[in-house]
Structure formats: C-alpha cells, structure tokens
Amino acid sequence: MEGELWRQVYALAKRVGKTSRVVRGTYFDVEIIGVYLWSVLHDRPVNWACERCNWSGRCPMKRLPSPSTISRRLRSEGVQKLLCVIEKELINQRPASWCRFIDGKPLPISGHSEDADAGYGRATGGKAKGYRFHGVFDEFQGFVAWTIKPMNANESKVAHELVSQLKEPGYLIGDNQFDSNTLYDLAGTRSIQLIVRRRAYVRGLGHVRQSPYRLKAIEMMTRPFAQSLIAARRQIETTYSQFTGLAFGLAPLPNWVRTARRVKNWVQTKLIFFTAYRHLKTTYNV
Numbered sequence: 001m002e003g004e005l006w007r008q009v010y011a012l013a014k015r016v017g018k019t020s021r022v023v024r025g026t027y028f029d030v031e032i033i034g035v036y037l038w039s040v041l042h043d044r045p046v047n048w049a050c051e052r053c054n055w056s057g058r059c060p061m062k063r064l065p066s067p068s069t070i071s072r073r074l075r076s077e078g079v080q081k082l083l084c085v086i087e088k089e090l091i092n093q094r095p096a097s098w099c100r101f102i103d104g105k106p107l108p109i110s111g112h113s114e115d116a117d118a119g120y121g122r123a124t125g126g127k128a129k130g131y132r133f134h135g136v137f138d139e140f141q142g143f144v145a146w147t148i149k150p151m152n153a154n155e156s157k158v159a160h161e162l163v164s165q166l167k168e169p170g171y172l173i174g175d176n177q178f179d180s181n182t183l184y185d186l187a188g189t190r191s192i193q194l195i196v197r198r199r200a201y202v203r204g205l206g207h208v209r210q211s212p213y214r215l216k217a218i219e220m221m222t223r224p225f226a227q228s229l230i231a232a233r234r235q236i237e238t239t240y241s242q243f244t245g246l247a248f249g250l251a252p253l254p255n256w257v258r259t260a261r262r263v264k265n266w267v268q269t270k271l272i273f274f275t276a277y278r279h280l281k282t283t284y285n286v
Helices: 002-016 029-041 067-073 077-091 155-163 181-189 212-220 224-231 234-245 260-284
Strands: 099-109 119-123 126-138 142-150 170-174 192-196
Touching: 002 029, 002 077, 002 260, 029 067, 029 077, 029 260, 077 142, 077 260, 099 119, 099 155, 099 234, 126 155, 126 234, 126 260, 142 155, 142 260, 155 181, 170 224, 181 192, 181 212, 192 212, 192 224, 212 224
Parallel strands: 099 170, 170 192
Antiparallel strands: 099 126, 119 126, 126 142
16 A cells, blocks of 8 residues: 555656756756655655665666755755645545534654754643644545644634635534634634534623624534534544554654654655545545
C-alpha cells in the first residue's frame, strides 16, 4: 500500500508541477517533493531517503539530492506552493459534503525539547508541551481546512481562522468550546450554520447581544435533526483514530521534526497521503 500511495501522489506531483521552473539550483521542485514524500511516508529523516539503497525496488529518479539541498529547498516558495497544489488537487477530486466537523488534536513533544515554537497546553491526560493540529473535516473531501498552532493556542480563536478558509455552505459541527457569538456570526456570513452542544450548566442567554445564528442553532437543538448532527460529531474522533493508526499515518512527532515550519511540512505531507489513501479505499474498496 505504501508504494502504491507514493506512486499515486508522485504522479500527481509531476502532473501539477510541470510548469515549475528551477530559478537557482540543479533539481526541479517535483524531485525535491518526491524524496521528501518518501521519507515522510516511511517516518524517516530526509538523509535516509537520500540514499538509493533505502528505496524498495528501482528508484524512479535518476538522481537524488543531498539532505542539505532538500532542507534548503523545502523552505522555497516553489516547493511550498507545489505541496499546497497537490493537497488541493486531492481534495477537489471529491464533491464537498453539506456537513463538516471541527476539532483539534494535540501533537505533544518531550518537555525537555528546546523547540521555541512549541507551547504548553491541555492534552490527553493533563498538560503537555508541543503543538496542536486544528482541522475541519469533510466526510467526502477530507481535511478541507487546517492549521498548526502551539499547544496553548485558544481553539475558539483558531476556529475563526479555519472558518475563514471555508468556501462551501452547509453545517459545521463542533463541541462546546466553539460556542461563541463571534464565531456564529463569521460562519453565518459564509452561509455556514454552526451547531454546537451547549454546556450542561448553561441555562439562560445572559444580558449580551446574541448572534441570530446562535439563536437559530439553540432552537434547532430541540429537533431530532440537529441532535443527530451532534451525535455524528464522533466521526471526526474516529477519523483522527484512523489518521494516527495507519502505518503511514500521523504518529507522534519524531525527534527530527521540530519548529513550526518542519511540523507544518510533516503534517501536510501526512495529510496528503491520508487523503490519497481514503480516495483509493473508496475507489477500489480496499
């Protein structure tokens, strides 16, 4: 499965990266992407993928760049843009769903790490140092919006950034930490109805201005339809379990993946493989 995934994604990279040019350097952007894809797929550092003996079967590339070249070129605008184009191409292979789910997943690292970009925040079983993956999941397309923030970033505030990326109308389901009037308003202006289960101890509405979209959601929660949507929110938890449980999935961050830039590249590549895997699984029923 891993080899088939790499071939599928690398073929897509070559197709969408045909117009890319090398401004300075010897290697094309797609060649840099190909080696990085291989290293992330196998949870290995870049220098491992730069050795031909670590490619199962025949290496499809006639030349392999050095680890320093990979590290430098991964910071370039061309390579970063190509990664985003590959991700969008995979997402757009399926139609958008009318219902999406928003939630976060902690990515803890060692408390002894000197990573200045990481932060301390709430994680499973207590507090931890690291990052948090914030995502909006579409059942058909996959993660249509996401970002990486330090562990201590406020999830409700990050949700504003994610909702601003959404283009399709529909319903957005989340837990009670997203119960914010400003977030309801932002989603409503984009033809998205946010539905959040209210906190158990909340009885009234208080003496502050209430978003009409929040009032609508509260009224909808008295109906079986909205309650079924809230119950379906478990789907994103199941998706996170699948995402982390696959052999090539998002396992705990390796020791060589530190600083926000490297974490973003690593997670984005894992998302690319996960989306490609879901498409293959749907197409071939594997």
